[in-house]
Amino acid sequence: MQPAEATLPAPVSLLSVPPPALSAPPALSAALPVMSAPPLGAARVLRAAVGMAGLGAVAALGGHDASLLSGLEAGLVPVLGTGVLTAPALLVAHQYLNLQAEPRALLQDLGQSFCRVGDVALGLVPVVGLFVLTTDIAPMLFGLLYLAAGALGLGICVLRMEQTERLAGTNGGGFMMLSLGLCWAVLAGLIGLRLCVGPLLAIL
Amino acid sequence: MNLITLSTRLLRDPVALIAEFSDPANPDGLRRLMPALLALVGLGGGIFGAVVGSYRGGLQTVYAAAKFPFLLLIPVLVCLPAIHAICAACEVEVRYTRLALAGLAGLARTAILLAASSPIIWLVYSVRIDYHLAILAMVGTLGLVGLPGLSTVVRTLPGSGMLRQAALAGSLGLICLCMAQSGWLLRPFVARPAGEVSFLRPVEEDIFSSLGATVLASLGAYQDWEPEGAGVIGRTGGRGAHEGGE
Numbered sequence: 001m002q003p004a005e006a007t008l009p010a011p012v013s014l015l016s017v018p019p020p021a022l023s024a025p026p027a028l029s030a031a032l033p034v035m036s037a038p039p040l041g042a043a044r045v046l047r048a049a050v051g052m053a054g055l056g057a058v059a060a061l062g063g064h065d066a067s068l069l070s071g072l073e074a075g076l077v078p079v080l081g082t083g084v085l086t087a088p089a090l091l092v093a094h095q096y097l098n099l100q101a102e103p104r105a106l107l108q109d110l111g112q113s114f115c116r117v118g119d120v121a122l123g124l125v126p127v128v129g130l131f132v133l134t135t136d137i138a139p140m141l142f143g144l145l146y147l148a149a150g151a152l153g154l155g156i157c158v159l160r161m162e163q164t165e166r167l168a169g170t171n172g173g174g175f176m177m178l179s180l181g182l183c184w185a186v187l188a189g190l191i192g193l194r195l196c197v198g199p200l201l202a203i204l
Numbered sequence: 205m206n207l208i209t210l211s212t213r214l215l216r217d218p219v220a221l222i223a224e225f226s227d228p229a230n231p232d233g234l235r236r237l238m239p240a241l242l243a244l245v246g247l248g249g250g251i252f253g254a255v256v257g258s259y260r261g262g263l264q265t266v267y268a269a270a271k272f273p274f275l276l277l278i279p280v281l282v283c284l285p286a287i288h289a290i291c292a293a294c295e296v297e298v299r300y301t302r303l304a305l306a307g308l309a310g311l312a313r314t315a316i317l318l319a320a321s322s323p324i325i326w327l328v329y330s331v332r333i334d335y336h337l338a339i340l341a342m343v344g345t346l347g348l349v350g351l352p353g354l355s356t357v358v359r360t361l362p363g364s365g366m367l368r369q370a371a372l373a374g375s376l377g378l379i380c381l382c383m384a385q386s387g388w389l390l391r392p393f394v395a396r397p398a399g400e401v402s403f404l405r406p407v408e409e410d411i412f413s414s415l416g417a418t419v420l421a422s423l424g425a426y427q428d429w430e431p432e433g434a435g436v437i438g439r440t441g442g443r444g445a446h447e448g449g450e
Contacts, residue, residue, distance in 0.1 A: 037295075061436065116293040123289030126282045127382060134389055134435040135410035152293055152370070159367075 048118020062138030248315025314353030
């Protein structure tokens with residue numbers, strides 16, 4: 001504190017000191033690692049969707065009677081469905097709790113997580129492909145890897161949203177957002193699992 | 205850079221070597237270094253494979269020497285895109301060139317250490333130990349010398365914290381999964397002394413069902429485990445082979 005006071009140009013009255021609520025959050029967020037990501041664009045979203053659909057399609061090749069369509073469905077429907085079904089609830093709860101981050105910023109975080117999961121799915125295509133060619137356990141492996149990628153995406157999304165809320169600048173907002181995000185992640189996980197069951201059984 | 209200088213740098217300070225050749229100011233670094241790294245993987249893996257194959261002797265020595273470098277290369281090649289994506293998802297930003305170079309350098313380091321450990325394996329095999337012990341010795345050595353190779357990749361990844369740990373755990377899990385299956389596909393390396401010599405076995409079942417049957421057998425619950433053709437290759441090629449055999 002002392003060095004900061006020493007740099008002030010002139011004696012400052014208490015009234016001229018900016019309110020702590022405005023000055024504290026930047027200091028807090030500066031202590032956190034800033035999560036960076038390339039900007040969202042149609043190409044990135046499309047690549048992510050192709051990655052998920054491709055992973056499902058490759059896994060379906062390993063199923064005995066599975067069609068390509070059921071593979072595409074298994075790759076895309078759970079993640080897209082989870083997003084469509086749970087994002088509105090998240091935004092409503094966020095506004096209801098009077099948190100400060102812009103809904104658009106939260107949607108950006110959701111979109112970034114979708115793209116990251118899609119990229120991981122695209123990267124997993126050669127791995128599942130190896131197992132499709134040489135084993136009968138590829139559809140099961142697809143299910144496990146897909147769930148792991150989804151869990152990773154949810155975790156990253158919660159951390160991103162917490163950071164967004166901290167940067168938006170309210171005291172205790174980060175903790176509230178973290179709590180809300182965890183509740184949302186549980187709901188999204190359960191809905192995602194429910195959406196997975198049908199398509200997964202179709203390719204197993 | 206000749207192979208001896210490269211080996212020295214790989215053993216002493218692989219991270220500095222990777223940093224030098226993956227620097228954006230050195231755009232063709234990977235292309236320049238890759239042939240030498242692949243040569244080291246082929247040489248080191250080949251020597252270790254030959255020693256492992258010498259347990260059976262004869263043609264098996266040549267077969268194992270030819271296959272062993274692929275046991276090291278296939279998992280890394282198959283998993284590299286996924287590892288890059290997992291790192292990016294976990295906010296561990298690393299360029300693809302750097303990751304590929306780190307993977308290859310880690311493999312080359314492992315291969316050099318494998319070659320160095322070959323005399324020990326030869327000594328152990330020369331006293332005619334049991335077949336299962338011979339396999340355990342090979343897998344144990346591979347695991348031990350794989351650690352320094354793995355540490356090369358780990359030290360190349362930037363950042364710190366839980367997300368980095370998550371990225372490393374995910375990547376390691378994938379590599380182990382693919383290496384186990386590649387080992388199963390490329391078997392036999394250590395063949396029984398009285399066994400038939402073959403370059404590759406038919407594509408059948410998978411490593412996990414084999415391990416399950418082995419564990420059950422070790423617990424005394426013997427099952428009539430008959431491996432069948434599996435996967436797209438095994439189902440199409442295996443049926444023909446079975447019919448031909450009958």
